Amino acid sequence: MTDWEQERVDRQVQPAPDRYRNALGKYKIDRLASCKGCGRCVEVCKYGVHIKPKGYTFTLRPQDQYCVGPDCAECADSCINQCPNHALVIRRNPTVDCMGDPRWSSDLILSTWHMAETGHTPPEHLECRRGETDGGFDKLVFSFEVEGYESRPVPAAVDPNEIDLSLDLNHRGDGRPQVHIDIPVYGGGMSFGSVSIHTILAKARAMTAWNSFTCTGEGGYHDRLRPYDDHVITQVATGLFGVREETIQRVRIVEFKYAQGAKPGLGGHLLGDKNTPPVARMREAVAGNALFSPFPFHSVYSVEDHKKHVDWIKEMNPTCLVSVKVSTPTDVDMVAVGSFYAGAHIVHLDGSYGGTGAAPDIAKKNIAMPIEYAIPKVHKFLVAEGIRDQITLIASGGIRTAYDALKAIALGADGVVIGTPEMVALGCVRCACCESGRGCPRGIATTDPELVEQMGLEWSTQRLINLQNAWREQMLDVLTRLGMKSIRELRGRSDVLCYIADDAAAGAGAAAGRAGAPVQAEEVAR
Secondary structure (H helix, E strand, C coil): CHHHHHHHCCCCCCCCCCCCCCCCCCCEEEEEECCCCCCCHHHHHCCCCCCCCCCCCCCCCCHHCCCCHHHHCCCCHHHHHHHCCCCEEEEECHHHCCCCCCCCCCCHHHHHHHHHHHCCCCCCCCCCCCCCCCCHHHHHHHHHHHHCCCCCCCCCCCCCCEEEECCCCCCCCCCCCEECCCCCCEEEEEEEEEEHHHHHHHHHHHHHHHHCCEEHHHHHHCCHHHHHHEEEEEEHEEECCCHHHHHCCCCEEEECCCCCCCCCCCCCCEEEHHHHHHHHHHEEEEEECEEEEECCCCCCHHHHHHHHHHHHHHHHCCCEEEEEEECCCCCHHHHHHHHHHHHHCCCEECCCCCCCCCHHHHHHHHHCCHHHHHHHHHHHHHHHHHHHHHHHEEEEECCCCCHHHHHHHCCCCCCEECCHHHHHHHCCCCCCCCCCCCCCCCCCCCCHHHHCCCCCCCHHHHHHHHHHHHHHHHHHHHHHHHCCCCCCHHHCCCHHHHHHHCCCCCCCCCCCCCCCCCEEEEHCCC
């Protein structure tokens, strides 16, 4: 065991700047040849964009990532206007315009980087709530975000320090231990092979700090995860890669993965160049061979078969909880009820638009039900069956922001699972080359030893700890505005959401709904 594994990981926020010399920002500051190096820009800039180290006769290259843009430049005391030689010019960074897509806009990527670096909510020039799509969570806003519209009376004031974001995961009353997490978020399954060992360990360490969980994915349980056993979910997937009795007995939650929302009906696929000798040893496979997971468990064709699986795990580990991860077909409500009667403690709904860049777009865009439709469908059916308070409903598949997480809870989930936000926090630029061994140039989704070492473990851990702290700040802010003292009060409260009907309002990035007609989200859900 190494020294860092013996140390206690805490959730203290510490700066974790970008690991590359020239970090990307939304804007660029060009310093012209007329600059005389007087240092006036250093004196007036409040954001640390300009640096002139002691002993230097000139100012270093601007740190563009901290520039807040034209609104600042128009002020009389800005670096642009205060430069005596008019040597500074601000413009939008063309590199950033080439980054991202409508779901993960460049603003969402940059704001996630900012949160991972600082641990706090980004400045206003970075949109951190919604992307630029014409649907999904980008069309849903909280009622207090809509100008001139309120879905309920102004709530009583709530002290943010008194708000409880924690969740209990066992509601069955079956005598098994209670599992408590301090935040309504845990990390999704990413297997050793699909991502690097540093990524896996950073996720585990960060969730240990926040008293939550991360998941092994279907690649087996790496020995270096042992110090974090109490905060790791081990996954039993259709390929049964690395599934052993010993690893099932070590954890507090075991998850059956029946399907993944990003590629239901297809199963998993690890290309041969990512199946390195260490990966092959853990998966008990032959190195260099492509590995496929079948879509179904060939031993499960009914709820009764499903119950045999759950009973098998419960017999093997008498103290663990059982989670069932399913995709979102049209009858997902029936699947959730079946999982409850099979004995599961957690039903994990995985909608489309999740997964890494290795998931095929044709599957993500055309097969599974989007998670914002699946959550209320399942929630209402469980309520109608009279079993909603006996099962924990967790949602994933397209959760990008703290606002997305809260919207999912308002639609009926208890909590959420995230994956892509963690990758973006570690520096992912969404290039969608995750399937190749050397395809990830930033060392996140790779098994290449040289690329893995580009990303330090301590840095990675701190970035993920910071991200959760920033999300926590935003969650507390929203609950304060809604007058709620607990995240549990938000569950199923679709009345606090509005659907913005006007396309121009979706993805506007400013105060939501100014150009749109708000409609109650629960009306749309019908």
